[in-house]
Amino acid sequence: MKKSLSSKIIVFFALWVGSQFAFANTIVTVGEQDFADGSTMNTGPFLAAGTGESAPFDGVFVGSDVSGPNFSASWTFSYGAIADTVTGGSLILGIYDHESAATGNQVASFSVNGIDLTSALNTLFESHGGGSREDNVYTLTLPATTFSALGSGTVNISLSLAGPGLGLFGETPSNGAGLDFSTLDIATAVPEPLTSTLLLMGLPAILVAARRKMV
Numbered sequence: 001m002k003k004s005l006s007s008k009i010i011v012f013f014a015l016w017v018g019s020q021f022a023f024a025n026t027i028v029t030v031g032e033q034d035f036a037d038g039s040t041m042n043t044g045p046f047l048a049a050g051t052g053e054s055a056p057f058d059g060v061f062v063g064s065d066v067s068g069p070n071f072s073a074s075w076t077f078s079y080g081a082i083a084d085t086v087t088g089g090s091l092i093l094g095i096y097d098h099e100s101a102a103t104g105n106q107v108a109s110f111s112v113n114g115i116d117l118t119s120a121l122n123t124l125f126e127s128h129g130g131g132s133r134e135d136n137v138y139t140l141t142l143p144a145t146t147f148s149a150l151g152s153g154t155v156n157i158s159l160s161l162a163g164p165g166l167g168l169f170g171e172t173p174s175n176g177a178g179l180d181f182s183t184l185d186i187a188t189a190v191p192e193p194l195t196s197t198l199l200l201m202g203l204p205a206i207l208v209a210a211r212r213k214m215v
């Protein structure tokens, strides 16, 4: 009998500790998503779709595949500082004509609040899409080194591309591109109030059971 009571108490505490955190996400988007991953279109329709969005998502083709310069842009996510513990984050990016299908690496530099993630984004770009006049949507899992930046409420993204790009007659020396939208998805662990947790975990029922066995 004693054994069964103590094992119940152990189970209760295991559940109680495990339920001390609820998980939530803070999701912030700049620009608006106009195209699904893999959409291919001429530059005109891509630019027209971005009209009225915030810079640099406002229907601008940055740089040129033929005459340069290469694409280079930065943007900022601004939101309230996050008091809860940041446990994960990802950056979603919709980008047109970045042409990672061309020879070599197309990401020249990429950083999140100055933290260099060039290699990680380049690996992602090389894994998928990147045809001429193609819009692709990528989700980059952000490393723990960015978590304090994500919690700060101000996240600066900088991205520069490199040639070659892709043209009608093969590869081009430089690489222009356009941005559709970008989303920051931050996962947090939120401490739960103790009293509501105890009620939820059925503390009264356990106490009644314990009292019965003690009598």
Ligand SMILES: [Ca+2]
Binding pocket: 099, 100, 101, 102, 103, 104, 105, 106, 126
């Ligand atoms: Ca490539």
Ligand SMILES: [Ca+2]
Binding pocket: 065, 097, 098, 099, 165, 166, 174, 175, 176, 177
């Ligand atoms: Ca290009």
Ligand SMILES: [Ca+2]
Binding pocket: 031, 032, 033, 034, 049, 050, 053, 057, 179, 180, 181
């Ligand atoms: Ca857009």
